[in-house]
Amino acid sequence: MGPYAREELLAGVIARLIGDAAHVAVGAASPIPATACALLAARGDKLRVSLLHKRKGNPFSEGSRELFDLAGQGRIDVFFLGGAQIDGEANVNLVRAEGRRFPGSFGSAFMYFAARRTILFREEHSRRVLVPKVEFVSAPGSSPPGVWRRGGPQALLTGKALFAWQPGRRRFRLESVHPGSSLEEVRDCTGFEFDCGPTVAATAPPSAAELELLRGPVARAIAPNYPAFAAKVWLSRSPPSAASA
Amino acid sequence: MDALPANATRFLADAEALAAQIPDGAQIALPPDYSLPAMAVVRALVRRRAKRLRLLGVPVLGMCADLLIGAGCVAEVETSAVSLGEAGLAPRFTEAAEKGELALREATCPMIHSGLQAAEKGVPFMPLRGVLGSDLVAQRSDWKVIDNPMENRGQTTISQKSWSDPDFSDPIILAPAISPDVALFHARWADRAGNVWLGRRRELATIAHAAKAAFVSYESMREGDMLEDEILAPGVLGSVYVSALAPAPRGAWPLGVADEYPIDDAHLMAYAKAAKTREGFRRYLDEWVLTPEKNFSPA
Numbered sequence: 001m002g003p004y005a006r007e008e009l010l011a012g013v014i015a016r017l018i019g020d021a022a023h024v025a026v027g028a029a030s031p032i033p034a035t036a037c038a039l040l041a042a043r044g045d046k047l048r049v050s051l052l053h054k055r056k057g058n059p060f061s062e063g064s065r066e067l068f069d070l071a072g073q074g075r076i077d078v079f080f081l082g083g084a085q086i087d088g089e090a091n092v093n094l095v096r097a098e099g100r101r102f103p104g105s106f107g108s109a110f111m112y113f114a115a116r117r118t119i120l121f122r123e124e125h126s127r128r129v130l131v132p133k134v135e136f137v138s139a140p141g142s143s144p145p146g147v148w149r150r151g152g153p154q155a156l157l158t159g160k161a162l163f164a165w166q167p168g169r170r171r172f173r174l175e176s177v178h179p180g181s182s183l184e185e186v187r188d189c190t191g192f193e194f195d196c197g198p199t200v201a202a203t204a205p206p207s208a209a210e211l212e213l214l215r216g217p218v219a220r221a222i223a224p225n226y227p228a229f230a231a232k233v234w235l236s237r238s239p240p241s242a243a244s245a
Numbered sequence: 246m247d248a249l250p251a252n253a254t255r256f257l258a259d260a261e262a263l264a265a266q267i268p269d270g271a272q273i274a275l276p277p278d279y280s281l282p283a284m285a286v287v288r289a290l291v292r293r294r295a296k297r298l299r300l301l302g303v304p305v306l307g308m309c310a311d312l313l314i315g316a317g318c319v320a321e322v323e324t325s326a327v328s329l330g331e332a333g334l335a336p337r338f339t340e341a342a343e344k345g346e347l348a349l350r351e352a353t354c355p356m357i358h359s360g361l362q363a364a365e366k367g368v369p370f371m372p373l374r375g376v377l378g379s380d381l382v383a384q385r386s387d388w389k390v391i392d393n394p395m396e397n398r399g400q401t402t403i404s405q406k407s408w409s410d411p412d413f414s415d416p417i418i419l420a421p422a423i424s425p426d427v428a429l430f431h432a433r434w435a436d437r438a439g440n441v442w443l444g445r446r447r448e449l450a451t452i453a454h455a456a457k458a459a460f461v462s463y464e465s466m467r468e469g470d471m472l473e474d475e476i477l478a479p480g481v482l483g484s485v486y487v488s489a490l491a492p493a494p495r496g497a498w499p500l501g502v503a504d505e506y507p508i509d510d511a512h513l514m515a516y517a518k519a520a521k522t523r524e525g526f527r528r529y530l531d532e533w534v535l536t537p538e539k540n541f542s543p544a
Contacts, residue, residue, distance in 0.1 A: 029331065053279060063447030064280070064304060065362070068355035072374055094326070095351065101342040103334065104326030105381060106305065107354035113375030140378035144409055147377050147416060228331070
């Protein structure tokens with residue numbers, strides 16, 4: 001794939017998707033979105049990041065409802081959702097698929113409406129995950145006129161490609177294919193129809209400057225909350241303590 | 246809703262005594278694994294062979310629920326999710342759900358918070374934005390949709406119609422008040438006045454405010470009345486909400502208490518692995534739950 005880890009590429013893409021947001025909330029099992037936020041912070045961007053399940057300390061003092069109250073008020077710009085299944089209309093299923101039980105809907109049925117933008121993120125890119133129609137709608141990708149909704153999907157990022165969401169057409173458009181994958185492979189592995197321009201760009205890899213930050217201050221910021229992840233991505237490559245050299 | 250009691254807090258001997266207060270068939274509100282779960286009392290519930298418990302996850306559940314489900318103590322689960330976090334799926338919940346052995350009331354986090362907040366205020370419901378269009382709505386006949394009466398004065402009816410009915414100009418969902426039979430959680434400190442200190446875990450205060458009875462285990466007894474201390478008071482749950490207390494040092498283990506002891510990740514991983522099969526789960530119970538003297542961490 002290149003002289004960088006897949007996780008580093010994905011974190012770079014998410015950092016670009018976050019863009020100039022003021023407040024990003026990151027859920028429990030989300031080391032790559034957390035890495036993207038740490039990359040923006042290391043670059044000096046003015047970004048407030050609320051890590052919901054920090055082991056020591058967290059941004060809230062009113063209990064776990066505070067996140068939802070903040071989102072309801074419009075104080076959260078970007079949120080992340082995954083899914084056991086995601087379909088071509090950006091519906092998300094966190095409950096059950098093919099007879100298998102998954103943990104449950106969490107706050108998705110609210111956060112997908114209340115956060116200004118939601119980045120859908122699922123590393124596995126297969127017909128098992130990206131389906132024509134989800135078996136259970138935990139949270140719908142769009143709402144009819146007249147139903148209150150502040151925000152919705154911004155993009156779908158997988159381990160193979162980046163899709164942009166087109167609210168007017170209620171369809172995804174293939175934005176770029178990651179180095180190492182091809183358009184043909186993306187078509188083979190995607191269970192829903194999507195739009196696609198005449199040529200498809202390759203996803204931009206992390207720059208040298210981004211990689212230096214990722215392997216230094218970002219690795220050090222991520223390790224306390226995601227020790228296994230940090231060890232997997234960075235320990236084998238270049239120890240965070242030596243990266244400033 | 247029915248009137249709830251102003252409690253005269255009782256002081257009990259231990260986790261077993263607290264578990265004895267919780268009747269079979271009770272609806273028990275439980276916190277997530279990261280928010281002071283009363284694991285010692287949960288193990289005592291398994292030992293006393295509690296039956297037909299109805300669990301309410303506020304707003305999600307983890308190892309507490311998985312132990313009770315695997316041990317056959319649970320008839321119904323209402324929650325937004327059940328998971329062991331970094332240790333993966335909750336294996337006993339997952340198998341029971343896939344085999345249809347549990348009555349499941351699927352929810353989403355803020356609907357549970359809002360229902361408890363309604364009970365805190367003694368009102369019948371709390372409105373919430375979003376949720377409409379989720380398949381959860383069709384499953385939950387107790388969740389009602391109305392037309393926002395502040396936009397459409399005088400025309401509000403709780404509708405049997407679908408939320409997508411074109412007659413609605415601003416549909417909004419109502420979470421019915423939830424008043425669980427029992428709130429069960431752990432606290433870092435208790436005092437002789439019956440107050441407990443929860444720190445920032447204020448969802449536990451919400452659960453206790455809303456519940457008909459609150460049973461709390463605690464790490465240690467603190468001298469003085471914590472409500473008289475300006476620094477401690479914001480993290481206190483007052484004794485008016487506390488039915489009974491009992492000491493349980495390391496009572497959240499293998500989960501953690503902030504600044505006291507961290508989550509025992511290795512134990513959680515070992516549990517997740519063992520509980521993948523019924524036999525492995527049985528062996529776990531024999532080793533860590535059913536033998537009282539082995540009932541806490543060797544650390």
